Amino acid sequence: MNEAYHPIPQPSELSDREKDDAMGSYLMMFASVAVGLPLPIINLIAAIVYYYTNRSKGLFVHFHSLQSLISQLPTTIINAIGVFWAVRIYFFDWELTDNFKGYLIMALIFNLAYFIFSIVGAVKARKGRMYYFLFFGRLSYEAVFKKKDSTTIVIQNLPPK
Amino acid sequence: MKIWRELLILVLIFGLIWLAFTWRPLSLPGTELKLSKEREKDLAELIMDNLEDEYEFYDDSVVNKVLKPVTTRLLDSLKPQKYEYKFYLLDDSNEINAFATLDGNIYVFSGLLKFVDNPEQLAGILAHEIGHHENGDLVDRLMKELGLSVLAAVLTGGDAVMISEISNLLLSTGFDRKQEREADEFAYDLMVKSQVNPARLAHFFTKLKAEEKSYPDDLEIIMTHPNSKNRIEGALSYPLPKDFQEKEFTLQWEMLIETNL
Numbered sequence: 001m002n003e004a005y006h007p008i009p010q011p012s013e014l015s016d017r018e019k020d021d022a023m024g025s026y027l028m029m030f031a032s033v034a035v036g037l038p039l040p041i042i043n044l045i046a047a048i049v050y051y052y053t054n055r056s057k058g059l060f061v062h063f064h065s066l067q068s069l070i071s072q073l074p075t076t077i078i079n080a081i082g083v084f085w086a087v088r089i090y091f092f093d094w095e096l097t098d099n100f101k102g103y104l105i106m107a108l109i110f111n112l113a114y115f116i117f118s119i120v121g122a123v124k125a126r127k128g129r130m131y132y133f134l135f136f137g138r139l140s141y142e143a144v145f146k147k148k149d150s151t152t153i154v155i156q157n158l159p160p161k
Numbered sequence: 162m163k164i165w166r167e168l169l170i171l172v173l174i175f176g177l178i179w180l181a182f183t184w185r186p187l188s189l190p191g192t193e194l195k196l197s198k199e200r201e202k203d204l205a206e207l208i209m210d211n212l213e214d215e216y217e218f219y220d221d222s223v224v225n226k227v228l229k230p231v232t233t234r235l236l237d238s239l240k241p242q243k244y245e246y247k248f249y250l251l252d253d254s255n256e257i258n259a260f261a262t263l264d265g266n267i268y269v270f271s272g273l274l275k276f277v278d279n280p281e282q283l284a285g286i287l288a289h290e291i292g293h294h295e296n297g298d299l300v301d302r303l304m305k306e307l308g309l310s311v312l313a314a315v316l317t318g319g320d321a322v323m324i325s326e327i328s329n330l331l332l333s334t335g336f337d338r339k340q341e342r343e344a345d346e347f348a349y350d351l352m353v354k355s356q357v358n359p360a361r362l363a364h365f366f367t368k369l370k371a372e373e374k375s376y377p378d379d380l381e382i383i384m385t386h387p388n389s390k391n392r393i394e395g396a397l398s399y400p401l402p403k404d405f406q407e408k409e410f411t412l413q414w415e416m417l418i419e420t421n422l
Contacts, residue, residue: 099183102183102184106182109178134167
């Protein structure tokens, strides 16, 4: 284990409560997706709220809720662009370009992939396991488990001589 | 670092999927259905029967006087022709519209003839409708929107409700932008070949745009579209051959309309 990182909690060290909260961070998305479909921004807000209320519940929960939050950012942006583009076409161009059709299919695939990965993430989290998404997993790991630079603290305050 | 490599992979997946489906868009089901020539002809007749119930048709003597000079010039410069074109004149002064159905049939409302300033503008509109025929937009649209039920309608000899639905569909201006643009391009080209300046269409669109505001909403107006500005520009900027010279129709247009309609 690298010195610069906090040890990763093992399944046996985790309480059921922690596992549930970690799983909840993924399942949360599906509840809010239904609410926020026309405006993808709503589930983003829900994710941020969930993240801030749960990140203090230990590294394991912190990691999973952060991964869930940042991994939905691109999907949210892709969907928002899609909605914006569709509205634009409806009001101004009235033409379905191949570009837009390609984008829609791509957005569909990304949403599907996000959905599947979230389910897997939720199941793994419930079992007390880590699960790393491509890129987002590593990013979350760095953000949560990396020790803050404690070695560079300059010792200034000393006891009386 | 690994994290950047993973980000790159993710962005690449994003871009590649988009590119792949843009380059080779999925064809929508239903577009593969084909309407044979004979069936198209049958259906065109059924639609005509339906229109005859709904509208008064002017008889051939009027059509020959008013439309024939224009259509003859257009068709003479259109080679080869996909259909044997037939033009009909319907009596409805409130409809500033012309539409194409199937098998080379094109219907013009008397409202349109009264609205246009000159036969050159009419030539432009008819060239546009011919364009829809030549580009196969009508069959395409019918099959896309109604699909199998169209074939069923022909095979069963024309269920009245179905045929009426088909006519209404063709009457409403529901082509997509690409088809409209291509029909416009076709119209400009045919107009130049027929020695009519494409700018005539721009005059028509401009007049239509100005007029649209003063018309009540329930009037059907041809090609009502947010993009009429683009179409005006398109018609005006169409490149003319160097030796192009417009040959005006030798018709006393206003008198012709007044006496016949």
